[in-house]
Amino acid sequence: MSELRKGEEVSVEEILESFEVFRIESYGYDETPKTIAPKPSDFLVVKPKNAEEISKLLKIANEKGIAIFTRGGGTGLSAGAIPTKKGILISTERLKGIEIDVKNKVAICEAGVTLGELSKMAERHGLSFPPRPGDENATIGGMIATNAGGVRAMKYGVMRNYVLGLEAVLPDGRKIKLGGKTLKNSSGYSLLHLLVGSEGTLAIITKAVIRLMPPMKEMSMLAIPFRTIDDALDYVIDTTQIMIPMAMEFMEKRAVEIGEKVSGKRWVSREGNAHILAIFERRDEAEESAELAFANNAIDVFVASPKEQRDLLELRGKIYLGVKDKAIEILDACVPIASIAEFLKRSEEVSKRYGIDVISYGHAGDGNIHQHPLIFDGWQKVYWKFREEILRIAVEMDGAISGEHGIGEIKKEELRRFYPEIFELMKELKRLFDPKGILNPGKVVE
Ligand SMILES: Cc1cc2nc3c(=O)[nH]c(=O)nc-3n(C[C@H](O)[C@H](O)[C@H](O)COP(=O)(O)OP(=O)(O)OC[C@H]3O[C@@H](n4cnc5c(N)ncnc54)[C@H](O)[C@@H]3O)c2cc1C
Structure with a gap:
């Protein structure tokens, strides 16, 4: 506590009187790769039991101008929950009703x-x-x-x-x-x-x-290797013209190999450079889609048994774990699905020009591709320009700089650069809601 008080006009005694205060170092991090995550500031953790306690805490913090950060599961990938200014981190872990x-x-x-x-x-x-x-x-x-x-x-x-x-x-x-x-x-x-x-x-x-929704239907799953990215993504487009599968995941070859290594499960084929894992709620949909896969030059189409379904999902789910420590970060640009192949091609040209190796996979069914530029000596010198070019391509294609991970701390510069008018409007909204700027200061629009 003393550090927070030192050199500050504000006193946090009132807060200390009513709340149990913790020091939890690990709450200074989330799942954002360390290469790009900001260094956490000095912070104290409070774990309120209900909305009333949060209300009380915010009232005091607002009066005293104390920075407040909110942390849920800490699984975020844009450093949104990392406390970047001296202040208090509210963990919602006791709000379990x-x-x-x-x-x-x-x-x-x-x-x-x-x-x-x-x-x-x-x-x-x-x-x-x-x-x-x-x-x-x-x-x-x-x-x-x-x-x-x-x-x-x-x-x-x-x-x-x-x-x-x-x-x-x-x-x-x-x-x-x-x-x-x-x-x-x-x-x-x-x-x-x-x-x-x-x-x-x-x-x-x-x-x-x-x-909530009615229960999920039984799943049918196809695992499909293709020789080229174009064929794989044409198959996705053709399928979505006649049905909407539950999921269509794209993985480049190296992403599959990483998933295999981390999960200990095997992908269905050693051949092919572009792989699709497609999930359907009805068997007849899977059958119809399999025909479209062959029509788009699939090397083969594998129908997964329930046990294989679990294994393949695990393989796909663990890719991030395997690539996390090798990657500078996980980019999650989103483009219209008909533009994914073009986006990946243009991204590859940029990668080659900068000499940056990128591993890609992601949600082909909605255009949200996860690109992992790999760490190399001196990456800091060229990376930011490279990243700007990649995200600019997505914006030019009527896409988005983040499809699902958010802006947080690490994409706010691109938000400002690519959407200047909207950025100003967002700032005005922020001022309206939070005139003293106590909530998650420095993030998204600052
Ligand atoms: C292996 C892995 C796979 C992932 N896959 C996906 C994926 O497929 N799709 C996807 O969208 N994301 C994915 N994520 C990212 C992550 O799980 C999501 O961003 C998730 O929504 C973050 O939730 P959290 O509770 O962990 O939030 P945190 O990381 O704790 O916080 C995220 C942001 O939300 C704010 N916040 C948290 N709680 C509150 C609250 N109560 N009120 C106001 N603000 C709050 C924080 O301040 C911060 O800005 C993945 C992450 C990992 C590690």
């Missing part, structure tokens, strides 16, 4: 409920929660704050499509309730949707009403 309203097909979740917990609870009530960002420890608050996506987004949408209601605390401590349990709401400006994707900069989400 969850209740299922079966007839209305909604879950009322406190912010710290994890993806894994919500999915299990929904299944126990004969329902499902379709979004599947890749880490089950992500929290509802964090997923809403980043508008998380995942492999099933092409069919089932992203977090935004599941948030019907929100309870949040504004920087001055006011509690607000937005939306509710209805599927429709045209009652004025949708502040609810403004908070979705706001990355802890406008308000702290304490509770959400989450839309």
Whole structure:
């Protein structure tokens, strides 16, 4: 505590009186690769039990001008939850209340409920929660704050499509309730949707009403090696002209090899440079899609048994783990699906020009490609120019600089550069919500 007080006009005694305060060094990091993550500042951790405590804490922090950072599961990839200014980090780990309203097909979740917990609870009530960002420890608050996506987004949408209601605390401590349990709401400006994707900069989400779906159907899975990226992505486009599969994941050859190594599972073929893992809810869809794969020169089409399905999902799910320590970062530009092949080609030209090796895989069904530029000696000298060029290509293609990971600390410069007018508007909104700039200072629009 003394460090926080030292040299500061503010006193945090009031906070100390009412809250248990922790020092947890690991909360200074999230899953952003260390190469690019900012160094955490000096911070204290508070673990409020409910929205009232958060409200009380924010009221004091706002009066005293103390920086507040919010941390959910800490699985973020844009350094959004890293405390970058001396202050207090609010962990939502004690906000665990969850209740299922079966007839209305909604879950009322406190912010710290994890993806894994919500999915299990929904299944126990004969329902499902379709979004599947890749880490089950992500929290509802964090997923809403980043508008998380995942492999099933092409069919089932992203977090935004599941948030019907929100309870949040504004920087001055006011509690607000937005939306509710209805599927429709045209009652004025949708502040609810403004908070979705706001990355802890406008308000702290304490509770959400989450839309649930009927149970998932049985899965059919195809694993398909192609010789070229063009063939693989033409197959994706052809399939989505006649049906929307649950997921269509693209992996370049080296990504498959990394997934094999980390998971200990084997991919279906040693041949091919571009691989697609396609998931369907109906067998006849898988069969129809398999024909399209052959029509686009697939080397072969493998139908996975239930055990193989689990293995292949594990292989795909573990690629990030295998590449994380070798990569400078994980880029997640998103382009229209008909432009993915062109995006990858243009990216390769840029990579060659800079001499940067990039491993790519991602959600081919929605255009969100994860590119991992690999670390090399002296990367710091050229990397930022390279990255700007890659993201500029996505913007030129009517794409986005982030499809699902958010801006956080690490993409704010590109947000400002590529969308200057919007950036100014976002800053004005930030000022309106948080005139003293206490919430997640330095992130997204600063
Ligand atoms: C292996 C792996 C795979 C992944 N796969 C995917 C994927 O497929 N799709 C995808 O979208 N993401 C993916 N992610 C990224 C990550 O899981 C998501 O960004 C997730 O939404 C972050 O949730 P969290 O609870 O961990 O948030 P944190 O990392 O704790 O925080 C993220 C941001 O949200 C803010 N925040 C957290 N809680 C709140 C709250 N209650 N109120 C206001 N702001 C809050 C934080 O301040 C921060 O800005 C993956 C990450 C890993 C490690």
